[in-house]
Amino acid sequence: MTEKEFKTLLDKFLKGTITKEEEVLLNAFEEKAVNETKESVFNNDIEKRDIKKEILSGVKKQIKPNYYFKLAIAASITLLLGVSSFFFFNKEKDLEIFTVANTSNQIKTVYLEDGSKVVLNKNSSLRYINTFNNTRHLDLKGEAFFDVKRNEKKPFIIKTKGIKTKVLGTSFNILTNDSLVSVTVATGLVEVSNAKKAILLNPNQQVTYKNTSQTFISKNTSHQIFIAWFKDVNHLENVSMGDVASFIRHNYNTEVEFINTSLKIVPMSITINRNESLKSIIDKINYITDLKLTLKEDNMIEVK
Structure with missing residues (x-):
């Protein structure tokens, strides 16, 4: 990307026409610029932070207070310091965007050039630039499970509807729709953030980000429940009835109502096959526990 191309994209971004x-x-190029030149441009991380604060006061009136803040600030840093000082201008080969869309009724597995694996759910898509040499950035729509190849020098970053999920090497599930983004961790450490807040998640923890209120809700949960959608057989070990209710909501689009909230903590271990009927699951739970599950006419399950 040339200096002229960079300035054109940044101008379009600030005007809201990009x-x-x-x-x-622009995001991939900005990250590359800051990451590759921070040692020669900034004396230390504190100086880098202070400069970002100074620039924020100058750009915050031009853009909406959402996840684009980081891009605008960092890009402005690039301009403040002089874009011509970045050695990669005129040397960087043209970047190409790849889009992988799963429009079928089957699960689709994608292997990235860094060795990471992505499992795409139905009606989901992934976009990324044609090289992972310096950055590992992706945009996700829909749902996907990521098994990321560890590289401490090149964080793996997924952007989804106003938030960023950042890892070095781990496995986790991301679900996005019009109202929320949900991230559930299977292994490793995951950072989920927007322009105002960052949350660290460990295995068997989940955060849900609500788009309208721009708020995070965290909880402990079994990751098995939220990665079951791409497995043929799910062995749910030592889970609670509350966990199984989440499984049913997530995979069968069916609400589960508890007559008494204390029933949510009833433990069980259950095996559920892909595309197994709700009736079969209900029969299993009624058999292996003292619970009584009933499928109502409105396609709601009652637990008592």
């Missing part, structure tokens, strides 16, 4: 494809290119 396209989705151009956003991906």
Whole structure:
């Protein structure tokens, strides 16, 4: 990307006329600029932070207070310091965006060039630039499970509807829809953030980000429940009835109502096959526990 191309994209971004494809290119290029030159440009991380604060006061009136703050601030840093000082201008080969869309009724597995694996759910898509040499950035729509190849020098970053999920090497599930983004960790440490807040998640922890209120809700949960959608057989060991209720909501789009909330903590171990009927699951739970589950006419399950 040339200096002129960079300035053009940044100008379009600040005016709100940038396209989705151009956003991906600008974000990837900005990250590369700051990461590759921070040692020669900044004396230390404190100086880098202070400069960002100074620039924020100058750009915050131009853009909405959402996840684009980071991009605008960092890009402005690039301009403040002089874009021509970055050695990669005119040397960087043209970046190309790849889009992988799963429009079928089957699960789709994608292997990235860094060795990471992505399992895409139905009606989901992934976009990323054509090289992971310096950054590992992706945009996700829908749902996907990520098994990320560890690289401490190149964080793996997924952007989804106003938040960023950042890891070095771990496995986790991300679900996005019009109202929320949900991240559930299977292994390793995951950072989920927006422009105002960052949350660290350990295995068997989940955070849900609500788009309208821009708030995070964290909880402990069995990750098995939220990665079951791409497995043929799910052995749910030592889970609670509350966990199984989440499994049913997530995979069968069916609400579960508890007559008494204390029933949510009833423990069990259960095996559920992909595409197994709700009736079969209900029969299993009624057999292996003292609970009584009933499927109502409105396709709601009552637990008592």
